[in-house]
Amino acid sequence: xxxxxxxxxxxxxxxxxxxxxxxxxxxxxxxxxxxxxxxxxxxxxxxxxxxxxxxxxxxxxxxxxxxxxxxxxxxxxxxxxxxxxxxxxxxxxxxxxxxxxxxxxxxxxxxxxxxxxx
Amino acid sequence: xxxxxxxxxxxxxxxxxxxxxxxxxxxxxxxxxxxxxxxxxxxxxxxxxxxxxxxxxxxxxxxxxxxxxxxxxxxxxxxxxxxxxxxxxxxxxxxxxxxxxxxxxxxxxxxxxxxxxxxxx
Numbered sequence: 481x482x483x484x485x486x487x488x489x490x491x492x493x494x495x496x497x498x499x500x501x502x503x504x505x506x507x508x509x510x511x512x513x514x515x516x517x518x519x520x521x522x523x524x525x526x527x528x529x530x531x532x533x534x535x536x537x538x539x540x541x542x543x544x545x546x547x548x549x550x551x552x553x554x555x556x557x558x559x560x561x562x563x564x565x566x567x568x569x570x571x572x573x574x575x576x577x578x579x580x581x582x583x584x585x586x587x588x589x590x591x592x593x594x595x596x597x598x
Numbered sequence: 599x600x601x602x603x604x605x606x607x608x609x610x611x612x613x614x615x616x617x618x619x620x621x622x623x624x625x626x627x628x629x630x631x632x633x634x635x636x637x638x639x640x641x642x643x644x645x646x647x648x649x650x651x652x653x654x655x656x657x658x659x660x661x662x663x664x665x666x667x668x669x670x671x672x673x674x675x676x677x678x679x680x681x682x683x684x685x686x687x688x689x690x691x692x693x694x695x696x697x698x699x700x701x702x703x704x705x706x707x708x709x710x711x712x713x714x715x716x717x718x719x
Contacts (some may be wrong), residue, residue, distance in 0.1 A: 525689065
């Protein structure tokens, strides 16, 4: 079974600064996706960024970028120019792409609460 | 053009009672997922539907939990004889289909609803 670990329960950053959230995962599969989701107090889970494991290039999405280290099974999220609206719980998630009946389901980490100080 | 909707938004019930939680996916999405999120934790997979059938129910914790999707659209998660440990936020997500081919320009994102917060007293 796959596991996802976020070792930082809480992080804080000053507005306009950069912060990095850490995530490691364990899998024996070679084909998979990794994601970062944002969950504000409204509970709505919002996709921030995704990474296909077969792609070597790190994904970027505006102020959000990832550092994907496949051999180390590490997948960190960097938020640049942090804004007050970035404050939320952030979840790292894994999704198998190996086929079978379990493909599609997401395995989440425990989450990191991000606080942005003005 | 609405997103995934879930009703009720909040549900308070007494231990031992039966509850139903409803999920309305985005129109046309064939894949539907239920997750449970306990306080301060990440969501945990419960069950996945492809069309009307449950393709993977390995995450259901026990036989008190059951889910249906009779017409391939709306899904209902049913919990019998509720226990205090069932208290959590129940999230539903839908996606256009369960899988796309590698390299496809179409990405199969899961869109989440706002969840139902279930409190068992």
